[in-house]
Amino acid sequence: MMSHAVARTQQAAPSAAVPTLSTVGLTKRYGQHAALDSVSLDFLPGEVHVLFGENGAGKSTLISMIAGANTPTEGRVLMDGREVALGSVSAARAHGVRAVFQEFSLIPWMTVAENITLGEEPLAGPAPLQRVVGFLSKSGATAEARRLIDDLGFELDPRATVASLTRGKQQMVEICKAMRVRPRVLILDEPTASLSEHDARALFRLIRRLQDQGTAIIYVTHRMHEIPLIGNRLSVLRDGRFIATVPADTHEDRLIELMTGRNMEKVYPRPRADLGDVRLELRGVSLDHKPGVPDIEGIDLAVRAGEIVGIAGLVGCGKSNLAQACFGLRRIVSGEVLVDGVPLVPRHPADAIGRGLWYLPSDRKNDGLALELTAHENMILSGLRFGASRGEMLKPRREARQLSQVSRMVEFDGRRLGEPVARFSGGNQQKILLAKSLVQDVKVYVFDEPTVGVDIGACLAIYRCLADLSARGAAILLVSSNLPELMGLTHRMLVMSGGDIVAEFDRADYDEHRILEQFF
């Protein structure tokens, strides 16, 4: 695997070639604060150019301006050396620039096919008629969507409603959208954030194909192990400023140093050795059937105090549903969930929380945060019932103390607590979501994709938090599609496939390949 990646970076595209697209002193200011500060970059044909940087470094901002979703305060964008105006997304598309945005741009109530073709719907009837009234061609859309999906080797039903898909699958739809026509510049902003290894590889294969066809690809990721697999060159942003461009196979520690401006090597905290007795237990749990959800039946699972148990699996294997079941969000038709040996039958999440459970949802926007409210209000919310308020009356000072503390734990800038969540970068929103679960101490944590889109530095901090929690005797169930993370953190790992737990590994015999085999 590694060797292969190295091989690729060897024959990286010659930097002699005219850049397909280049930015000149691109700048975006929000008031005084420069989200992006005069960044000049070249993106060469057939090159995968990785953008790397902490949360809030300005990656998405840069991308959004290239893709025409955002207008620069200063600076120009050149294509083939000529300046172009990318005023709107459609304008950018006209120049062959297409993007997968970090925040999905999907219409929930439309089908996969309708979403994929949105903005460029296949029309029916003869061309002249089409110019007058654009009559849609349903069959055309479905066919188009099928083609793309098969092309990418995803498992998606063009007729499914997007609202009914998991984040992972929605991510796939996003990718299909961008692949609609062969782009000259393809922008991928954390496309694998909620994809599992396997699906990520499908994507990589496709990227290579486009690469060979001379497409310039801009790739943003926080998953360091991907970088050498796919990248040619890598540019680091920090504080919205350009730091350096290096070959993609530069050593991780060096990259982290460039990114954070200080060197810290990437080590996972050792999971604590001694385990308490069983905190969370599932006994033969079966969930009511839901179409699109693989039936989950007769699941047995136990997490002991101080233990971190991981759940891995492909997108759509049912891991999130299982997680939700633990928290009582899915109706359980048979079997039972026990907390400290006492059955848990919550009528409302409040009951589950009351019993000492906490659930971190994978869908930040819909289930996690109120975007209009401030970071402060979001974080403290559940804490209020855990002594952050004196009965009905709030205790501002105490809140402040508590929050600055958790902010530090997740490396969130405490001075921005007063800002609405909507204004934060994707990764920082994820940190807010995480902080929410750290405000109160509970016995059992169920985390669904807790580090989606969080930068390495912060990830490490979060890993330390999880370790602390387990050290303090909490039982943690960690659902993640980031295998290295699971392998680094957990005591045990369960692999799910088609709704069943198909394999269980102990930390001792973790091995990427053997685990991946179990995915199918």
Add this chain to the structure above:
Amino acid sequence: MSAAQTNTDRPRPAMLWLSENRQILALPVMFVVALLVFAAAAPNFLSTDNLTNVARQSVYLLIVALGQLIVMITGGLDLSVGSNVSLTSVVSAMVMATVFAGNPDAPWLALWSGLVAGMAIGIAVGLVNGLGVTLLRIHPFMMTLGMSSIVFGLTLFISGGVPIYGIPPLHGEIFGFGRIFGLPIPAIVALFLVVLAYATLQWTRFGRHLYATGGNNRAAALSGVRTDRVTVVAYMMCGLLAALSGLLLTARLGTGEANIGGTLPLESIAACVISGVSLAGGRGRTLMVVLGTLLIVLVQNGLNLMQVGAYAQFVATGAILIFAMALARN
């Protein structure tokens, strides 16, 4: 209940199917039930004569509701439809009257100039609404509320608070009481507009973009949809439809009236919401709106024929609306 609410995360296909079909089933059921009840309680309810009445009476609300639907799909709403109707009524009447007075031998001329003037007004009002909502980014509620106040003021200015007389009888003979193959012309017009709206929303790219804009404005924009343009056009369509309703109403009443359509805004929104149109935008079906409107008019008509007193009618109407929603909830 709360459990159930939180149990279902983003509805999965099955739920969707059910909830949607619940929506789709609830109304017709209500509808049929209402029909039966009234038929039983009021002898001549099912008389063709009365049914034509219902058809004719629904026309004006229906046309406005179609406009409301289009705007609501984009996630907006239009509270100015009422005053829009009054203004078009008054202005078109004035134009007709003057032109007619000018040359009484050419009623057609008067008619057309009146119609054109009316529609122009409607579109203009819609345009202003649309620009306010998109360029100035004023919330539709306030924008259209403000506009309705402004437009109504203008109407009173122009009419001076009295009806406008002297429009050519031809207007009423055709668009008020005319019939083709026994079908009242207003009803035919409405039917035509329904078909048009259906086709636009279901079969055209513009329709698709309407739903996208309402479903998630930013996402639509990121997908290359010119959401602002779409929104403006939506409001203009709504304005035009309101104007058409106003013109038909004028034909029916034989005068230009400032005091009509006061209840249209809320009624039309109600007609949409009861038909499953989401106030959040992105969802709404033409045919359901037709059914919803008919239900509302039918209830009023039925209660009248049952000789239910005015007081009781308030209670009954409200109760029926709520009941319908309770059935159709998803």
Add this chain to the structure above:
Amino acid sequence: MSAAQTNTDRPRPAMLWLSENRQILALPVMFVVALLVFAAAAPNFLSTDNLTNVARQSVYLLIVALGQLIVMITGGLDLSVGSNVSLTSVVSAMVMATVFAGNPDAPWLALWSGLVAGMAIGIAVGLVNGLGVTLLRIHPFMMTLGMSSIVFGLTLFISGGVPIYGIPPLHGEIFGFGRIFGLPIPAIVALFLVVLAYATLQWTRFGRHLYATGGNNRAAALSGVRTDRVTVVAYMMCGLLAALSGLLLTARLGTGEANIGGTLPLESIAACVISGVSLAGGRGRTLMVVLGTLLIVLVQNGLNLMQVGAYAQFVATGAILIFAMALARN
């Protein structure tokens, strides 16, 4: 390694500050401008006499707007406040009248029983609204619209369409025209309620839960907030506030009237929206709503004093609303 170093998100870019405060600045600016204009154009606008008028007149809308605010923060709205006011007015008047007739020497008894009855009614209406919105999951628009129709019907039933008189003069003397330290009692009541609302929204857990529920219902529920309960309470509060407004109004009129408050629903929502309360829920400031309400009343009063004709007033009011929104947009 403190947060500062490791996090590249800069604290509070000025622009954010501005865009936030644009909302906050726009209204006061509008307000001051209006004051100046009217003061210049209408001589006795600033007379204490007139200003007390404004204060007294704003009370009723203000109190209702506070209730509307609470409901809107949860992402709902209440169209039934108007009929709610009528019903409380009629019922409380009846109760007072009967009790007073029973024992004319104990006006206080009559007074209290009337007040209690009124508030009970208001809360009950709110409760029904809340249950409809949560248990039956009917959209607030339809639920409260239906309720307003029902409640108005009941009001007419009870009053028979005629005013209710015979309530103890004491009521009017105290809550209608009474003064403490020269301040009209209604104004004092309103002030008290404003403080109460402010404290509840800003300083209590319930307040936080309100905002959370409106901000993202599902997220709040997953964080252990019993959103349904919160919502129901919100509607009950709104009902109670409407009732209080109705009681004060009754005191002012000296009779129970069915025909008051017809415009309150839209006016109160407008007062909120103009103050930056989001119809999507989750946002809204008490003090801004006070300002917004005052602005609306002030404009009407000012235009009256400027002897602007009724027709022109429609136009002016609408234009000012839109203008204010255009300024306050973010």
Add this chain to the structure above:
Amino acid sequence: QTTPWYPLPFDGKTVAGEEGRFDYTPLSASEKATKPWNICVSLPHMKDPFFLAMNYGMTEEAKLLGVSVQTFDAGGYAQLANQISQVENCVAGGADAVVLVGIAREGMENLLSELKAKNVPVIDAVNGVASKDTAARVLTSPRDEGFRAARYLAEKHPAGSEPVDIAWLPGPAGAGFVEAFNTGFQEGLEGSAVNVVETKYGDVGKEVQARLVEDLLQTHPDLDYVVGTAVMVEGALPLLRARGIQDRVKLVSIYTTPGVYEMMKAGQIEAAGAAPVVLTSRVILDQAVRVLENKLEYSDVGTLGQVYTKDTIGTLDPLSVLAPNGFRPDFAFRP
């Protein structure tokens, strides 16, 4: 018009308390007002010919007297609170006297006692209010209008004669003037062969009223009369004609609008009551000035309306009832 409108006969009461029928002669016959008083007029609304006619009459008289008149539109019959606010506002704005066309009989006590305390005289106009704190009363009350129309029918179909069925559409439920219409109407019908088969309330919008009539004709196909507001009549006539039953089902309006007047002259409707709204308004303004100048002769004035038929309509001078065509209301008249 050339021939003066006065002396105008009316039923009323002198300040001395003597009741009976008198003739009214305005100050403007001989003199102007001693100073340009500010008179403030509060109307329920300015959206129909009735109140337009009032505005016309008062501004005409104000011209002659040389006083200024500011007119307020409360916004409709559901706007009691607003009307009170407006009166307060215009007093704060420096009005010398107030002409109040009350939205409701009750509910004005507190306001009026306050005005009395401020000694701003109030003329209780047209609708009449319960309060005793008014300086003078000039009424053409809706109650009388209802009564007159009813009497007309009752006399046409006295008890014992062949009974007739009528439908009665007084206007929106619960509005003050509607209840007044109703009480007067019911009173007037007593002891007659007229039988009210249904009373239908509804907003006075033409389309609403037309719809109600349509539905009524369904339930009672063989009505003899449809009686109600002018708006109803204007809306109903096209319907009846479309059905070709305009001769069988007769229309009676309890007051007059330009539309009704034209229909009367065209002989398309049976009858319509008409109060001399314009003249009454002139009297109202005159009374206001008299009060201000302590020249009041009559404390109560009730102008005499009458029910016209297609035969008698010719005798009616429209300018005594209606504003001339194309008249635009003047909300702030200054001499």
